Amino acid sequence: MGGRMRVLFSFPHAIGASGIGWSAWNQVDGLVRRGHEVHVVAASLARPVPGARVTTTLAAGRVRIPHRAIGRDRAFRVHDLAARALLRRGDYDLVHLWPLGTGATAREASTRGIPALREAPNTHTAHAWRVVGAEVDRLGLGEITTAHTADPVHLAMEEAEWEAATGILVPSDAVAESFAAAGFDRRRLLRHRYGYRPGTRRMHPRAVADPGGLRAVYVGLGEPRKGLHHALDAWLGSEASLTGTFTVVGRLLEPYRAHLADRLDHPSVRVVGFSSAVDAVLAAADVLVLPTIEEGSALVTYEAQGAGCVPLVSAAAGAVLDHGVEGYVHDPGDVAVLRDQLDLLAGDRGQLARMSEACLRHAPSLTWDAAAAALEDCYERAVVLAAGGSAPHDVFDPEETDRAVAV
Known part of the structure; x- marks a missing residue:
């Protein structure tokens, strides 16, 4: 507790x-x-990880073997068995698991009395399917395939992983509540957070005096789940739409794009497609609009605050x-509420400037360095849980973690 930990980090992608x-x-x-x-056990390595030991399970030298080449489910199984073998041979204090294909490793950790934490980057999978499926049906989009299209085989894999894990890492209240609603013991829901990586660009708060209208931006995949409609x-x-601009940044799924065609053609709306320069996009906007209906914890909401761009987001974001x-x-x-929030900031540049300044003050507690401190705290609580004790807190307290990450 509080010292150096030996972590097996399984990432089957x-x-x-x-x-x-x-x-x-x-x-x-x-x-x-x-x-x-x-010790990172990953399917392949898209970027070197300095200072970590890395084992790849779906790569031959520097050549990646796509999951589809041997079948996705088989690929996950191959990864899981390789990670389990390493766990059996090694000496670890904790196992950190990402979906999918980590059930055997989690069970091995349980057998050995080693705490295993399963990452939950989104809400409970069955909940996500229900919410996204209902919205797709409501919009009349028919058979649109997304990453949240129901897959009973994968749900069974995830259920086995959740069951075997000591605890579930949840990045937001929305995720925690979806697992609690599914019957999970709140003591097993360990709240952490994600983060953003500050760039070299100097970010400034939005000016009180600005002759132009409100500059709003949406950043993300264009799909029903994200609520672009x-x-x-x-x-x-x-x-705000009379004098301002609304920029859509991200790839749009078909037939969702067709469903939105008349709205996207409005003179105030600009569609720019995918961009790798998200920091520049956010720095050029006043507000980020993300009315998602299901999410884990959208990284763009961290990046927006780091750019002084005020987030207007749903509680699910x-x-x-x-x-x-x-x-x-x-x-x-x-x-209606989102519309009023847009009009409020379009009509009160002073409030926009104050909130932009607040974002920049808050940004240091949203970095990946801060996230690592929160994750470390979850690891320590998992050690207590695995030993049969109770974690100090059922679910992460944001104010307490803000204090903990002030390092």
């Missing part, structure tokens, strides 16, 4: 790749820099902020 691969890479990097000994409805129903201070929160699907 390409670590360092975009999406969850980037989150996992930053977790490992933060742990290494905090002095922990980390709600964002557009709120924007087009607002006074998993943003780490105080409502009315660094951003505004609305209930998922409440277009």
